[in-house]
Amino acid sequence: MTLLAEQTTTAAADALGTADVAVIPTGSTEQHGPALPLGMDHMAAEAFARTATDRDDAVVLPTIPVGVSAHHRQFDGTLYVSADTFERYVEETLSSLAEHGVRKAVVVNGHGGNSGALRRAARTLRDERTAFAPPWNWWDSVDDLGADLFDEEGGHADAMESSLLWYLREDLVRPAALETAEAGASESWGESIHGAALGFDTIDFSESGAVGRPTQADPEKGERLFEAARDQLHALLDWLVERPLEDCWSRDHR
Numbered sequence: 484m485t486l487l488a489e490q491t492t493t494a495a496a497d498a499l500g501t502a503d504v505a506v507i508p509t510g511s512t513e514q515h516g517p518a519l520p521l522g523m524d525h526m527a528a529e530a531f532a533r534t535a536t537d538r539d540d541a542v543v544l545p546t547i548p549v550g551v552s553a554h555h556r557q558f559d560g561t562l563y564v565s566a567d568t569f570e571r572y573v574e575e576t577l578s579s580l581a582e583h584g585v586r587k588a589v590v591v592n593g594h595g596g597n598s599g600a601l602r603r604a605a606r607t608l609r610d611e612r613t614a615f616a617p618p619w620n621w622w623d624s625v626d627d628l629g630a631d632l633f634d635e636e637g638g639h640a641d642a643m644e645s646s647l648l649w650y651l652r653e654d655l656v657r658p659a660a661l662e663t664a665e666a667g668a669s670e671s672w673g674e675s676i677h678g679a680a681l682g683f684d685t686i687d688f689s690e691s692g693a694v695g696r697p698t699q700a701d702p703e704k705g706e707r708l709f710e711a712a713r714d715q716l717h718a719l720l721d722w723l724v725e726r727p728l729e730d731c732w733s734r735d736h737r
Contacts, residue, residue, distance in 0.1 A: 485536050488545045499583045502542040503724040507616075508532035509573065509601065510593035511550040514558030514685075516640040516664040516693035520655045521560045522548065523640070523648050528593030530651050531621055534713050540724050542585060547573065551596040557686040570600035574607055581614045587723050587731065588616040591716065595620070595638075615723075615731035621647075624715035625708055632704045634696065638672035639685070640664060641695025643708065650705030658700075665698045667691025 510525025525548040552563035601618035633642040667690035674682035682688040
């Protein structure tokens with residue numbers, strides 16, 4: 484099916500009647516250093532989600548482009564909502580979809596800051612037997628490949644993210660600024676002093692807003708990442724389509 488938002492209500496009725504699973508992309512609009520656009524996360528999530536438009540058993544929902552990003556707020560252009568607002572928005576969006584009969588979904592997530600809220604939303608939807616909607620982070624599906632391709636601990640606007648978007652949207656990446664991004668980057672996410680995590684905001688530990696070694700970015704490596712993660716997403720969709728809804732609910736304690 485094509486994107487749900489592009490359908491008329493009569494066409495949507497037919498498509499939703501045959502769809503077994505929904506795909507909803509979520510991300511953020513936040514700083515990604517001097518080399519990547521603010522929309523990196525939701526653009527990546529949308530690109531993965533749109534690969535499901537060729538499936539007859541899936542419906543692709545509109546992208547949620549603003550997420551839980553208060554920790555980037557000191558950098559220009561960053562937009563954010565609270566975790567509670569984001570959690571409720573996703574939960575209610577999927578609840579409204581369930582009213583049309585589609586009660587299984589994959590939340591294709593492009594922003595790590597959304598993860599906690601998405602897990603809570605998924606738990607509520609399952610506990611209430613409204614919908615089963617596990618979140619899927621693209622980077623988690625290819626962490627072994629990322630480790631093979633790049634020498635970095637990374638975490639934000641790093642070589643992995645830069646490579647992916649360079650492949651997807653070459654027009655929006657500024658390769659000449661990757662050195663500047665790395666010069667002001669931290670090696671890893673956060674700051675720890677004697678075992679206490681003190682890096683509450685990105686600016687506490689990164690001058691450029693980047694974390695990792697973005698100069699290692701390469702669009703060909705980005706293509707490998709995209710294809711590998713895409714395959715993992717479709718394997719997850721296949722699994723979810725085949726899984727009976729009754730098997731998705733929480734088991735009672737015996």
